[in-house]
Amino acid sequence: MKSVNRQLWQRFLDIAAPYWCSEERWSAWGRLALLLLLLLGQTAFAVLLNEQTGEFTSALAARDEHRFWQAILLCLGLLVGAVPTYACYYWVRDTLGNHWRRWLTQRFLLRYFGDRHYYSLNGLAALDNPDQRIAEDINTFTQRSLFFLLILIGATMQLTAFSQVLWGISHTLVYFLVVYAISGTVITLRVYGKPLTGLNFRQLKREADLRYSLVRVREKAESIALYRGEQQELQQIRHRFGLAYDNFRQLIRGQFFLNLFQYGYSMLTLVLPSMLIAERVLSGELEVGMAVRAAGAFTAVLSAVSVVIDNFESLSRFAAGIERLDVFSHQLDGPAAAGDKRAAGRIESIEGAPQLALERVTLQTPGAERVLVRELSLAVEPGQGLMVVGASGCGKSSLLRAIVGLWDSGSGKILRPHPDEIMFLPQQPYMLLGSLRSQLLYPRQERQVGDQELLALLERVNLPDLAERSGGLDAELDWEKTLSMGEQQRLAFARLLLTQPRYAILDEATSALDLANERWLYQQLMDGQTTLISVGHRSTLLTYHSQVLELDGNGGWQTHLAQGYRFEH
Numbered sequence: 001m002k003s004v005n006r007q008l009w010q011r012f013l014d015i016a017a018p019y020w021c022s023e024e025r026w027s028a029w030g031r032l033a034l035l036l037l038l039l040l041g042q043t044a045f046a047v048l049l050n051e052q053t054g055e056f057t058s059a060l061a062a063r064d065e066h067r068f069w070q071a072i073l074l075c076l077g078l079l080v081g082a083v084p085t086y087a088c089y090y091w092v093r094d095t096l097g098n099h100w101r102r103w104l105t106q107r108f109l110l111r112y113f114g115d116r117h118y119y120s121l122n123g124l125a126a127l128d129n130p131d132q133r134i135a136e137d138i139n140t141f142t143q144r145s146l147f148f149l150l151i152l153i154g155a156t157m158q159l160t161a162f163s164q165v166l167w168g169i170s171h172t173l174v175y176f177l178v179v180y181a182i183s184g185t186v187i188t189l190r191v192y193g194k195p196l197t198g199l200n201f202r203q204l205k206r207e208a209d210l211r212y213s214l215v216r217v218r219e220k221a222e223s224i225a226l227y228r229g230e231q232q233e234l235q236q237i238r239h240r241f242g243l244a245y246d247n248f249r250q251l252i253r254g255q256f257f258l259n260l261f262q263y264g265y266s267m268l269t270l271v272l273p274s275m276l277i278a279e280r281v282l283s284g285e286l287e288v289g290m291a292v293r294a295a296g297a298f299t300a301v302l303s304a305v306s307v308v309i310d311n312f313e314s315l316s317r318f319a320a321g322i323e324r325l326d327v328f329s330h331q332l333d334g335p336a337a338a339g340d341k342r343a344a345g346r347i348e349s350i351e352g353a354p355q356l357a358l359e360r361v362t363l364q365t366p367g368a369e370r371v372l373v374r375e376l377s378l379a380v381e382p383g384q385g386l387m388v389v390g391a392s393g394c395g396k397s398s399l400l401r402a403i404v405g406l407w408d409s410g411s412g413k414i415l416r417p418h419p420d421e422i423m424f425l426p427q428q429p430y431m432l433l434g435s436l437r438s439q440l441l442y443p444r445q446e447r448q449v450g451d452q453e454l455l456a457l458l459e460r461v462n463l464p465d466l467a468e469r470s471g472g473l474d475a476e477l478d479w480e481k482t483l484s485m486g487e488q489q490r491l492a493f494a495r496l497l498l499t500q501p502r503y504a505i506l507d508e509a510t511s512a513l514d515l516a517n518e519r520w521l522y523q524q525l526m527d528g529q530t531t532l533i534s535v536g537h538r539s540t541l542l543t544y545h546s547q548v549l550e551l552d553g554n555g556g557w558q559t560h561l562a563q564g565y566r567f568e569h
């Protein structure tokens, strides 16, 4: 238990500490200091109010009108200061939490998009739902961290302030409290600690899985509708909901036993302090008001020493969230940090080379299940296009992935020009959410290109009326749903013509087009300075390339001159 807790504490620090040392540290520490001041104010007001409550109760018992009204007036005066102190406390706390969340989200996002982790971590079994971790777990982390930090500090202040009051009234009550609180905390941690944290961890995952399956239905609505796959989807979503539901049922059960313990523990204290000092009040040694003060101080000290017990449910949820963020953070630090002992080696990458070349490249699938290409060496000189051919599943797309650096399992060396000089067109074009203008400029939105040039570009890819019928270059539509696959492929080609990279890698990028359109687009590309590397199943494409690389699917390969090559696939 001890080592688990220490680990958790370390994990917490790993995630939390960078913000407090960052460029925002001064405002962060400033806000925290203000919060502590406000907390101190809260404790002071609580002590003073408790004192005056005892005072006017004693005044009532003594039927002393003057003393009573004096205490009431003082109480009201204290409230004038207490109310804004309490309200400001929450305002400052939540503002600090919000700033921390912004900073931490930004940091995770940069790491997620850096080194293309969003791609390499995709589908990793150890890392479910990174989206939920970024959108929700970070928010919960920052809010809960402040919440617990402050209640711990608040509890310490409360303990210091009220235990003095209580000590002045009765030593027995203090001794009793210490034993009572320690035993309660130990029982809670021992009995409920692990199971509740585990259940909360699973709950977060299952809720995220459920949401993801619903998002998928929204994204793939048309395919599901065409297949009439509603029953299958419904079953799948029900299954995921069932898992979340069952886990939550277990959580409720665990929570029930925790509540039984918590309420038994705290309700006993309604009578215990009065029982322990009753004799001294009855004998006249203490005033009645003292009993009220003692009860108030007792409750305050008890809630201070019982913070773990009282907040155990949310603490276990917090611990589960820390674990999820910690795993995510380690995955973002790279495979070595995440403990990924991949069987295969890595293909070395050299960027900024004058031309594309492969030196003794052996390419494997990411999990090293299959060797797709063995010891491949070739160079693609400028103007000398390469066409990759072979039967379906032999590894053509995978080789292209390796060429652009997405896959690197294997050995050998790939030399490639600077990434800005290469553009990849996948078979399924990516249509971003945004205007027609941003589709054309993607992925470099910052370029200043005039409307006339963009309209001319649309004409060049045989989409002359697209802007007009869509409502102009700035119209925002769901392009993936409103354009046919062939139109999307032509739009993607327009990006290529606009960018005019030195190398274009086309993975069946014209598969949905008729031959005339395909010929027209390739011809446009040939007029520029772009060297092509294509995967395709049509022999008509050979014309635009100088060499052919043929893969046999078992690691074997052969190169041929494109001219005179006989297409067999």
Ligand SMILES: Nc1ncnc2c1ncn2[C@@H]1O[C@H](COP(=O)(O)OP(=O)(O)OP(=O)(O)O)[C@@H](O)[C@H]1O
Residues within 6 Å of the ligand: 365, 366, 367, 372, 390, 391, 392, 393, 394, 395, 396, 397, 398, 399
């Ligand atoms: N992420 C992955 N993990 C493991 N294996 C994969 C992965 N992606 C693809 N594969 C496997 O790698 C092999 C090559 O796939 P690839 O997509 O490169 O084939 P291809 O030659 O482009 O096929 P097609 O002509 O049908 O598009 C296939 O057997 C495929 O199942």
